[in-house]
Amino acid sequence: MAAEKMLPQIFKFVDQNVESYKALLKEAVAIPSVSCDPKYRKECIRMAHWMQNKLKEVGASTELRDVGFQTIDGNEIQLPPVVVGSLGNDPKKNTICVYGHLDVQPALKSDGWESEPFELVERDNKLYGRGATDDKGPVLGWLHAINAYKGIGEELPVNLKFIFECMEESGSEGLDELLMEKLKPEGFFDTVDYVCISDNYWLGTTKPCITYGLRGISYYFLEVECAKMDLHSGVYGGTVHEAMSDLIYLMNTLVDKDGKILITDIYKSVAPLLESEKKLYNSIDFDPEAYRKSIEAHKLPHNGVKEELLMHRWRFPSLSLHGIEGAAFQPGAKTVIPGKVIGKFSIRIVPNQEPEEVEKLVFDYIHKKWAERGSPNKMRITAQSGRAWTENPDHPHYQAAARATRLIYQTEPDMSREGGSIPVTITLQEASGRNVLLLPMGAGDDMAHSQNEKLNVRNYIEGIKLFAAYLYEVGKLPK
Ligand SMILES: C[C@H](N)C(=O)N[C@@H](Cc1c[nH]cn1)C(=O)O
Ligand SMILES: [Zn+2]
Ligand SMILES: [Zn+2]
Numbered sequence: 001m002a003a004e005k006m007l008p009q010i011f012k013f014v015d016q017n018v019e020s021y022k023a024l025l026k027e028a029v030a031i032p033s034v035s036c037d038p039k040y041r042k043e044c045i046r047m048a049h050w051m052q053n054k055l056k057e058v059g060a061s062t063e064l065r066d067v068g069f070q071t072i073d074g075n076e077i078q079l080p081p082v083v084v085g086s087l088g089n090d091p092k093k094n095t096i097c098v099y100g101h102l103d104v105q106p107a108l109k110s111d112g113w114e115s116e117p118f119e120l121v122e123r124d125n126k127l128y129g130r131g132a133t134d135d136k137g138p139v140l141g142w143l144h145a146i147n148a149y150k151g152i153g154e155e156l157p158v159n160l161k162f163i164f165e166c167m168e169e170s171g172s173e174g175l176d177e178l179l180m181e182k183l184k185p186e187g188f189f190d191t192v193d194y195v196c197i198s199d200n201y202w203l204g205t206t207k208p209c210i211t212y213g214l215r216g217i218s219y220y221f222l223e224v225e226c227a228k229m230d231l232h233s234g235v236y237g238g239t240v241h242e243a244m245s246d247l248i249y250l251m252n253t254l255v256d257k258d259g260k261i262l263i264t265d266i267y268k269s270v271a272p273l274l275e276s277e278k279k280l281y282n283s284i285d286f287d288p289e290a291y292r293k294s295i296e297a298h299k300l301p302h303n304g305v306k307e308e309l310l311m312h313r314w315r316f317p318s319l320s321l322h323g324i325e326g327a328a329f330q331p332g333a334k335t336v337i338p339g340k341v342i343g344k345f346s347i348r349i350v351p352n353q354e355p356e357e358v359e360k361l362v363f364d365y366i367h368k369k370w371a372e373r374g375s376p377n378k379m380r381i382t383a384q385s386g387r388a389w390t391e392n393p394d395h396p397h398y399q400a401a402a403r404a405t406r407l408i409y410q411t412e413p414d415m416s417r418e419g420g421s422i423p424v425t426i427t428l429q430e431a432s433g434r435n436v437l438l439l440p441m442g443a444g445d446d447m448a449h450s451q452n453e454k455l456n457v458r459n460y461i462e463g464i465k466l467f468a469a470y471l472y473e474v475g476k477l478p479k
Contacts, residue, residue, distance in 0.1 A: 003472070006154055007407070010468045013151045014144070018461055021144050022127065024054075025460070026120040028102075028136040029129035035080070035103035035170040038072055044080035044166040047102045051083045051139070051164050058146045060087040060162065065182070067174030079174045080166035084183065087146065088159035094193045094474055095159040099428060100139035101168030101199060104131040105449045112451040125457045132455040133442035138198035138463065139164060141441055145467035157475025161192060165424070168199075171219070171384045172423040179424070179431045194397050194474055195428045195436040198467070200418045204444045205294075207285045208409045208466075210401050211438035213314060213417035214425055215348040216388035218358045222250060222366065225378040227339040236337055244327065246375045247343045253369045254345060255319045259301055259312070261347065263319075263365045266358070270316060271351045277315075281307040284414050294445050314417035317353065321345045348419060355385030386423025389436070396477055397435040404469035408462050439470060 001009070014021075033047035034040040048064060055062045064081035071077075080103070088095075107117035107130040115121040120129035127137070142162075149156050163183075167173050183189065202209050226243035227236075255261050288304045302308035312318065325342040328334035349358050363381055370379050392398075393415045405413040418438065429436045441463035447453050 001154060006152070007469055007472060009152045010148045010154075011465050013148045014461060014464050014468070017144070017148075017151070018457070021140070021460065021464065022120070022122065022457075024140055024143075025127060025129075025132065025137055025455075028140060029120040029131050030118055032118045033080075033103045033131070033166055034106045035167045037106060038075075038077050041077060041080065044103055045078070048080050048083050048164070048166050051102055052085075054140075054143055055083065055085045055087075055162060058087065058143055058150070060085040060160070062162070065178055067178050070173050082166075082175060082178055083162065083164040084188070085162040085164075086160065087162075088156055089191070090159055091191075092479065093157065093159050094477055094479060095161060095191045096471070096474055097161040097163065097189070097192045097195045097428065097432060097434075098142055099163045099165075099195065099197045099199075099424060100142070101135045101165050102139060103166040103169050104134070104136070105169050107451075107453075114452055117453075122457070126454040127457060127460065128452055128454045130453055132453055133201065133446035133459075134448035134453065135168070135199045137455040137460055138441040141198065141460070141464050141467050144464045145471060148464065148468050149471075157472050159191070161188065163424075163428075168422065168424070171386060175424050176427045179427050184431045189432040189434075192432045192434055193477075193479075195432055195434055196401075196439055196470070197422060197425060197428075197436070198439050198441050198463075199422055200420060200438050200440045201442045201446055201448065202440055202444045203284065203286055203414060203416050204290070207411060207414055208405050209414040209416040209440060210393070210398055210405065211416050211418050211440060212393040212398070213351075213390040214388060214438070215314070215317070215350050215419055215421055216353070216355065216386050217346055217421040217423070218349050218355055218362070218383055218385040219346040220344070220362060221382045222247065222343040222345070223340065223378075223380045223382075224250075224343075224375075225340040226337070229339045231337040231339065233335045233337050240337060241375055241377055242337050243341050243377055244324075244338055246373060246377055246379070247324065247341045249373055250366060250369055250379075251321055251343050251345065253365075254321070259318060261317060261319045263361055266317065266347070266361055269352050269354070269357060273311070273315070278307070280415075281310050284310060284416065286310060291444075313419040315350055317347050317350050318419075319345060319347045348421065349385070350388050351390055353388065355383075355387060359383045359385060386421055387426045388421075389426040389429065390417070391429070391436050395435045397437050397474070400473035400477055401437055401439055401470055404466055404473045407469050408466045439466070441466070
């Protein structure tokens with residue numbers, strides 16, 4: 001069928017199937033595939049099986065690849081399998097490798113959700129539920145786009161390969177090894193021409209973007225132990241060196257009130273800002289005041305200057321303090337001295353910071369501060385890290401995605417970077433040796449990881465059309 005006719009037919013098919021797309025997302029959201037909590041590991045495994053079946057239903061050949069075990073507190077825990085698949089092997093067609101993740105961040109209604117997080121609910125044309133935008137909606141978008149071609153009786157314009165994991169929110173354990181030591185030697189990437197990931201968001205709420213950079217992440221667990229058990233503060237207070245005081249001391253040495261990281265030499269290897277790069281930020285559509293209002297922040301740092309905010313979100317490192325395990329976080333006046341506390345913080349790392357180098361700087365700094373503290377308690381710090389990634393956005397692959405975006409949204413997409421991390425992206429770039437592109441489905445106010453995560457119905461449905469148009473545009477690229 002001629003292109004002018006085929007895509008409009010696909011779009012019509014998509015519009016006719018909106019309810020079934022919502023229903024499938026509801027099914028996926030109902031599986032609480034929280035990867036960071038071993039309590040939910042069975043659900044992550046169930047999620048991988050669910051996805052394998054869905055891929056089979058669209059005609060893909062699939063397998064579940066075992067990636068071994070994870071050690072938590074000395075216990076070996078089975079990692080969820082990675083869903084690997086392929087659809088089509090026509091040597092005349094381009095092949096796209098699509099990656100996505102099926103695991104989610106934890107969520108409880110009591111965190112402040114308006115409805116049950118694992119029950120997809122529609123309110124005001126928005127689909128609320130954990131994983132709706134990160135990343136179950138986008139992953140299902142690929143299935144629906146494939147189905148739409150089938151639905152109008154058309155062949156897919158490309159061959160597809162799939163990698164769907166269930167540990168992305170927890171450092172993608174085991175995935176790099178699967179890619180580099182198994183799939184690559186087996187020839188999985190030999191026919192891959194392009195890699196596409198839909199696991200980030202537009203910068204704002206109206207303008208689409210295509211993303212060519214991600215920050216990496218270096219995540220730390222800082223443990224201080226003063227006793228083998230929690231202690232009554234009335235009985236033991238004044239007679240022990242408290243672990244919590246030591247931890248707060250250490251955590252308070254990491255970053256100043258304006259967000260400047262205080263770790264010695266941490267900025268040393270950050271890629272210098274070039275004049276040519278500086279200019280890129282001027283043209284990006286980003287309204288700091290709307291951004292501030294959307295999160296109800298009192299004031300933004302960097303004097304609220306657009307370019308500065310974007311640079312500090314995309315190309316400079318930031319350090320966040322996340323929480324303390326073992327602390328009395330529940331409501332009520334608990335009078336306990338915790339025996340052991342684990343402070344959690346992370347640094348979003350950027351080109352040209354390497355995780356090993358950052359980890360060493362952090363460890364050295366913490367050990368120095370610990371020596372200065374002079375506490376007799378036991379202190380231990382561990383880390384898990386993923387690298388930053390950037391790509392060439394002038395590549396024909398990006399031009400194809402821009403054409404698809406213009407067709408769906410009738411506007412020129414911004415070329416953006418992303419402050420978040422998808423640890424496997426750079427590994428996919430290295431394993432395939434091909435151009436990698438991030439094609440976001442959701443909007444900038446979707447609140448991934450937060451309370452009331454949502455995906456706009458419009459973003460979901462137009463996103464499915466965008467994926468279908470992207471497959472078509474990549475299909476036209478010379479082989
Ligand atoms: C951008 C992506 N959707 C995402 O949310 N990634 C996580 C990855 C991560 C790594 N360690 C823990 N989570 C993120 O950026 O936080
Ligand atoms: Zn996430
Ligand atoms: Zn994600």
